[in-house]
Amino acid sequence: MDAALVSELRARYGIEFQNLALLDEAFTHSSYVNEHRELGLRDNERLEFLGDAVMEITVSEYLYKKYPDWPEGKLTRLRAAIVCTKSFSSFAKEAHFDRYIRLGKGEEKNGARARATLLEDLFEAFNGALFLDQGRGAVVKFIEQVVFPKIEAGEFSDQTDYKTNLQEFLQQDGEVEIEYKLLAEVGPSHARQFEVDVMMGDRVLGSGVGRNKKAAEQAAAKVALAKLK
Amino acid sequence: MDAALVSELRARYGIEFQNLALLDEAFTHSSYVNEHRELGLRDNERLEFLGDAVMEITVSEYLYKKYPDWPEGKLTRLRAAIVCTKSFSSFAKEAHFDRYIRLGKGEEKNGARARATLLEDLFEAFNGALFLDQGRGAVVKFIEQVVFPKIEAGEFSDQTDYKTNLQEFLQQDGEVEIEYKLLAEVGPSHARQFEVDVMMGDRVLGSGVGRNKKAAEQAAAKVALAKLK
Structure with missing residues (x-):
C-alpha cells in the first residue's frame, strides 16, 4: 500500500x-x-x-x-x-x-x-x-x-456536445487530429450566419451553419457523427 | 390512484x-x-x-x-x-x-x-x-x-446474445421480421459445421458458421450487427 x-x-x-x-x-x-x-x-x-x-x-x-x-x-x-x-x-x-x-x-x-x-x-x-x-x-x-x-458552477452543459462526441468517436482507434475551418460569414450583422467545415487532414467530415462560430462547429460535428456512425 | x-x-x-x-x-x-x-x-x-x-x-x-x-x-x-x-x-x-x-x-x-x-x-x-x-x-x-x-435459475446468459441485439437494433425504427436460414451442414458427424444466413426479406444481412445451428445463428447475427452499425 x-x-x-x-x-x-x-x-x-x-x-x-x-x-x-x-x-x-x-x-x-x-x-x-x-x-x-x-x-x-x-x-x-x-x-x-x-x-x-x-x-x-x-x-x-x-x-x-x-x-x-x-x-x-x-x-x-x-x-x-x-x-x-x-x-x-x-x-x-x-x-x-x-x-x-x-x-x-x-x-x-x-x-x-x-x-x-x-x-x-x-x-x-x-x-x-x-x-x-x-x-x-x-x-x-x-x-x-x-x-x-x-x-x-455550470461546468457541464445540458446541450449535447457533438464536438467532444466526435473527438471521442474518432479516437477509438488511436489519436486523430481534426480541425474546424471557418468557410464564410454571410448575412447582415443582426442575422449573421457562420459556415464551418470539420476536417480530418484534407477530408471534410461534415459541414455546419450557425449564428456564431461555436454553433456552426457543433452543427458540423453533428453532421460528421451522423455520417460516420 | x-x-x-x-x-x-x-x-x-x-x-x-x-x-x-x-x-x-x-x-x-x-x-x-x-x-x-x-x-x-x-x-x-x-x-x-x-x-x-x-x-x-x-x-x-x-x-x-x-x-x-x-x-x-x-x-x-x-x-x-x-x-x-x-x-x-x-x-x-x-x-x-x-x-x-x-x-x-x-x-x-x-x-x-x-x-x-x-x-x-x-x-x-x-x-x-x-x-x-x-x-x-x-x-x-x-x-x-x-x-x-x-x-x-440461469435464465440469463453471460454470452453476448447477438440474435437479441440484432432484433433490438433493427426494431428501433418499427417492427421487422428477420429469418435464420440453414444453408448447409458439412463435415463428418464428429466435426459437423452448420452454415446459416440471417435474412430480412430477400436481403442477406450476414452469414455465420458454427458447430450447431444455434452457434451458427449467433455468428450470423454478429456479422449482421457489425455490418449494420
Whole structure:
C-alpha cells in the first residue's frame, strides 16, 4: 500500500479506508498484474464494473433532486456530460489518482498513466472500492467534494456536445487530429450566419451553419457523427 | 390512484407506498398527460431516468457479490442480458404492471400497452419511485423477488446474445421480421459445421458458421450487427 495515497486521501477528502486491500485493488492496472503474476494480485476491473453503476446512481440522484422541474431529456443530456471519459478522467487527475496507479512497464512507456480511458476506469474503480468499504453515503460525500460543485458552477452543459462526441468517436482507434475551418460569414450583422467545415487532414467530415462560430462547429460535428456512425 | 394496483403490490410483494403520488407518476405515460392537460399531471419519464440508475446499481452489486471470482467481462455480459429491454419488459409484465399504466387513447389503440420499450420504462419508473419512497433497501427487496431468482435459475446468459441485439437494433425504427436460414451442414458427424444466413426479406444481412445451428445463428447475427452499425 502506498502510504502517500493513504495520507493524501485522509488530508484532502477525510477518507480513511478500513479495508486497504480494496484500495490497493482499485489502484492496480491489469498490466501490472500481468507483469507480476507471482504476486497473485487482482486488477481493478471488477471494481470498475461496480463503480460505474455507483457513479451512475450518485449523479442521477443528485440531478433528479437538484432540478425538480427539468424534463427527462435535459437531465439525461447533463448526466451524459458528467458521466463520460472526459469528465471522469479529469476528476481522477484532479484527485492525483494518476500518481498512484500501479502500471506495467510496457504500459508506463506507452503513456498509459495519462490515458483518459485508464483514468476514467480508475475513478470508477476507486468509487466502487469506497462503496464496498463504507457504503453509498461515503461515495456521495466524496462526490460532493470533487464533482457536485462543478455542476453547480455550470461546468457541464445540458446541450449535447457533438464536438467532444466526435473527438471521442474518432479516437477509438488511436489519436486523430481534426480541425474546424471557418468557410464564410454571410448575412447582415443582426442575422449573421457562420459556415464551418470539420476536417480530418484534407477530408471534410461534415459541414455546419450557425449564428456564431461555436454553433456552426457543433452543427458540423453533428453532421460528421451522423455520417460516420 | 388505482386501488387494485395498491392491493396487488401489497399482496404480492409486501410493498406499501407512503407517497401515493409517486406511484401514480410512475404509472402515467406521457400520452395520458398530453390528453389530459387540464389535470396538470407529470409523466413517468423523470422517474425512469432515476430508476434506470437504481436498477443498474442493484443488479451490479448483486452480481459483483454473487460471483466473486468472475472477471469483469463476464459480469458485464451477464448484466447486459439482465438490464435490457427484453428482460425488463418481461419483469413488468410478470408483475402485471401493464394492466395499470395510464395511456392516452391514441397510444392505447397503437398497442402501446404491450410495447416492450414502454414496459421497460415503466419497470424503471416504478423502481425509481420505490427508491424515492423507501430507499434502496426496498428496491433490493423487490428485485430479490422478481429478478434475482431468475439469475440463480440461469435464465440469463453471460454470452453476448447477438440474435437479441440484432432484433433490438433493427426494431428501433418499427417492427421487422428477420429469418435464420440453414444453408448447409458439412463435415463428418464428429466435426459437423452448420452454415446459416440471417435474412430480412430477400436481403442477406450476414452469414455465420458454427458447430450447431444455434452457434451458427449467433455468428450470423454478429456479422449482421457489425455490418449494420
